[in-house]
Structure formats: C-alpha cells, structure tokens
Amino acid sequence: MSYFASQVLNGLSLGSVYALTAIGFGVIYGVLRMLNFAHSEVFTSGVFIAYGVLLGLGDWGQAYPVAAILIAIAAAASGCALLSMTMERVAYRPLRGAPPIAVLLSAIGVSIFLQNVGIHAFGAQTRGFPGLTVGIDPRWIAVAALAACFGVLLWTVYASPFGVKLRAVAENPTVAKLMGVRPDYVILGAFALSGAYAGVAGVIWGVVYGTVHPQMGFYLGLKCFIIAVLGGVGSVVGTLLMGLALGLVETLVAAYLPDGHAAIREPIVLSVLLLALVLRPGGISGLIDPRERV
C-alpha cells in the first residue's frame, strides 16, 4: 500500500469513529433541539463494556476473535442504548418544556456524573484494550463497521416505520402527536439509536486504538459535536461525510507536516473547523438535501 493510501486508510478509520459518535449528537439535536453533552460518556461506556466483555471471554475470545468482536459490538450497542434511554428518562424528560439552559446544564451534570463514576469504578489510569489477532488490519474493521452501520441507519431513518415517526417528531412534534405518534416513545427510540451507535464507535476505538480511560470521550465528544453542527445538525448523510472529512483532514495534516511539527496538528484542524463554521454556519446538509433533518 502506498504512503498516501495508508494515510487515507488511517483517516477513514479515525473518521469512522467520529462519524458514528457524531450521528448520536445529530439525531438527538434533530429531534429535541438539545445538546446531549453526556453522549461522550455513552461512547466511553461503550469502550468499557466491550473491554469487560472481551476480558470475560478470555481465551475463547482469542481463539475466535471475529465472534468475540461481534459479541462485544452487540453488548456495547445494547448497553449504551440502555444507558442513553435511562439518561433520557431520568435527566431529560422531566425537563421537557423547561428553558434550554436547564436541559443543557442537566446534560453537563450527567456527563460529569458519569465521568466520576467511571473514575471511581475503574481508576483514572489508562488501560489497554484486550488484544485480538483478527488476521486483517484493524483499520479495515473500522471502515467495514461504518459502512454496515450507515446502511442500517439509512434504512432505519428513511425506510422503517420508526424512521417515519422519527422524522415526523423532528419536523413538528405537535402535528406528529395529532397524527397518532407518541413523541415520548419516539424520543426514547432516538436516544436508543444514538446510544447504540456510540457503543459501536466505542468498540471500534478499542479494537483500532487500544486504550480505555474514563475521561477519553470528552475531547472526542467536542470534536463530534462540531462535526454534527457542520454536517447540518440532524442530517445523517452530512454528519457521516463531515466525520470522514475531519478524520481525513486530521490524518493528512499530520502526514504531510514537516518533521517535528506534529504539535500544530490540532490548531490547524480546529482552524479548518472554525473556517468551515464561518463559511457555512448551518453546515453542509443544505448542499445534500435541503429537506433533511434526521
């Protein structure tokens, strides 16, 4: 594989994690117009669930790594969906109709709470994700997982009965209610969907990047939120494209900077994001499908 191709694969792999996590931010904002800051911790929980499952599988997991990864994905997706639904029920639903700042503070509170629970339960140190020898480059696993998840997401949002209700609630919850849709259930479903995708992103992170840390989601979550905004909050396709684009920009900037200047990678990437926000404050969704909102 050429140097450029290898760096593009690095970028797509990182972009896959970004896109899958950012989709959760976008879906929730599209439906509720709220910033779910605690979504970063749902991602972190996904990594920890997969970590626990793979440790539990032990030698069996080493003997059947593909099956072990699939089990970890199923466990992380369902665990994170459950966590996300619990957050909605306990911390957000009671504030439905409250000023946006109250919901935002509640989300920040949940985020800090989950981080501290993680530190208390697992310690603050970085741990190594259980190593699995799959036989293929782990970066391809990330790209394949993104492709599969994106296909399922497109079907869920645009072709399933739930997707119709989801888009109806995103468009106008009052009218949707008059049409017989129960917004509370749809919102709960949206949280489950966003949590499940964060769980899958967590497993990919563990398999490709190999670290677990209770506060690992915070910085990644900030980037993913920017991705969701730039993708056009609520736009599934826009979020996917922006996630991949950020992964590629970040990697290619690092790949072609002069030797010894890697420290300026983040400032360059964040400047690109800032410029993109200035040029298109509403994101790129209008370029893809002006009607799309979830």
Added chain:
Amino acid sequence: MSRWKGLSIIMGCAIFAATLTSCDRQSGQDRPTLRIGMILSESGGAAAYGADAKRGAEVALEMARAEGLPFDVDVVSRDDRSEQTEAANAATALINIDHVNAILGPAISPSALSVGRLAQENGVPMVVTSATLDSITRTDEYDRTFVFRACFNDTFQGQAMASFVFNSLQDRTAAIVYDSSLPYSVGLSRAFRADFERLGGRVVSQDTYSSTDTDFSALITRTARVDADVLFIPGWDEHVGPMIRQAAGRWNKFTLIGGDGWPTDRLLQLAGPVIPEAYALSHFQPENPSPQAAAFIEAYRARFGSNPTPFAALGYDAMRLILDAAKRASSLERESLRASLAATRELPLATGTFSFDETRSARKEASIVAITPQGFTLRERVRP
C-alpha cells in the same frame, strides 16, 4: 456511698490517663520527629510511577523502623495527580502548613521542576524519585543546592542508550520520535542525539507527538517509511504502549529503544501481544540482586504480593537516603539535613551503591533490559 465510689473510679481513671499522656509527651521530647512530605503522582498519566514509588517508600520506612531509628518519623503524603500546578500547591502546603523537614518526590520532571524551585526558595531539602530532566537540579542559570535525586539524569541516560545502540547493537542510524509537550522527552531526545552523533551514528529523522494524542496512526505510517536501524522513543509508557499496539507490526523493521519511562507493567498491558525487538534503560532489574536489593524485594513481596518495579525501588532509595542523612545529621533542621544528604557516599541501596555526582544526581549502575510481551530481562549493566 456507691455514688462516691463511682466518682472515685472516674477520677482514678482520669489521673491514670493524664499520667500516660504526660509520659508520652516526655518520650516525645526525648525523640525528635522527622516530618517527611511526600509528593508523588498517584493518579493521572504518571500514576504508574508515583504509586509504585510510594509503595517502595513505605517499605523502606517499615524496614528502617524495624531496624531502629533514633527519631520518630511522620509522613504527610499528597498526590500531585501528575500535574505541575497540583505539585506546586502540595509543596506550598507541606512547607508552610505541615512544616516538613524534607520532601520525598515528585516522580515526574514537570512536577519536580516546580517543587524544586519552591524547595530551594524555602530551604527545604528534597529527594526526587524518578524525574530525570537535567534542569531539575542545575542549569547554567541556577544551582538548586537543596534538590537531590535518587535516579540518574537525562545526560547519563542519553549517553547510556547511545552507547548501547552504537557499541552493543552495532547500529549506526537512528530515528527519533519524542513528545514535544513533555520536558523529559525533549531533554532525553537531545541527550541521545548528541551522544549518538558524537560516537559516529547518524540521526536520520526526528518527529514529534503530543501527550494529548491518542491516535498515532499517521505518525506510525510516517515513521514506517524512514530507513533507520533503531527507533528511539523517549516517552512515557502511557503513550508508547498504545503507539506500539497501533503500529501492529508496521514497526517490525526497527529495533525500538526507550528510556526509563518504559519498563512498567502498564507498558506491556497497553502494547498488547506483539512487541518488536525492544530495549530500554531501567533503574532497577531484580536479577542477581545485592543483599540490600534482596532484602527490599523480600519485604516488598511480603507486603504487596508482587515484585517491585524500578519506580518502587527508587521510592525505597529516596526514603532510605533521607533517613540515612537524618541519622548522620547534627540535627533534623532543614539545613543540617541538606548538608548531610550532600555528604552521602557509597551508600548501599536497592538500585545500587549510591553517591551523588556534582549535579546531585545519582552516580550508580543502571540496567538495560530487553522487552517482550512476557516481561523484562536484563541485557547488560551500565556504569557511569
């Protein structure tokens, strides 16, 4: 009558308790108390170094108490959370509120730099455990005469690794990847480069990462195309471990070389099941131990149920250095302790026979260890 009897019993008990307290105070006057402030990283990125050093220091104190000390020892411990500002806050509190006679720690260079400045300004002797940055004790601009360290410095470390690569491995070209946000990493990369080039080797590329990075894939692909015999990465285990794992075999053409931040169990855990040929400098390798090292290993195993790490051994040595200096000092005043520490010569400790050099860093033997997923094995010993 019974009421008077009860009152007499209570008064008797009170008099007895007061007598005991008085005796205790009397014995306290006979035995002075050495107050040691411990600043180590028990959490955060350097937790693997500080927590182990604390365990080692506790074992040293236990052993010294069992052997008999002419003074009482009171230890006040604070966690700097691997942060420079936390370390400075802890030092200020230990010096001004707890009035400690000496400070043990910190374990990492950024913390040691800020604590060292405060210790010097306030005239409090301190013994750093594993922070190797040269400028902690002395630079061209200042000489911190109250700051000592139980470990060697980066100049020695750079020389030792450059000599090992050039003379033992017979390799002539090196690539360097260092953490540009970490003074330790910057200092060690400079020391290695200077000595490797002085010996006749060539550094063909130099690249950087940052402590906040978690995705090293671009750096790995970038470095993999460099044509060099060895890849020197003077970083912490927390970053080097994930780097090796994410390389997933793409660095197999290099012999990996590291500094004293590598030989930890956490590196093995983070690096995963595939580690290319790799060597690192270690403060302590418990193969063929001296009598002092053997006693320490036995006591450590008895207390914690595992073998001590190099950082635990340095914690042990730092505590022993302070206690030995206090025993020899004319008083437990800070200046007396400093003078006594500076006079330490040929003291047998866990990591070797110890003297301070002109920079108040350790002048003692170091070990170069080979790293495999199973652990660390001694490759050779290096003398200053």
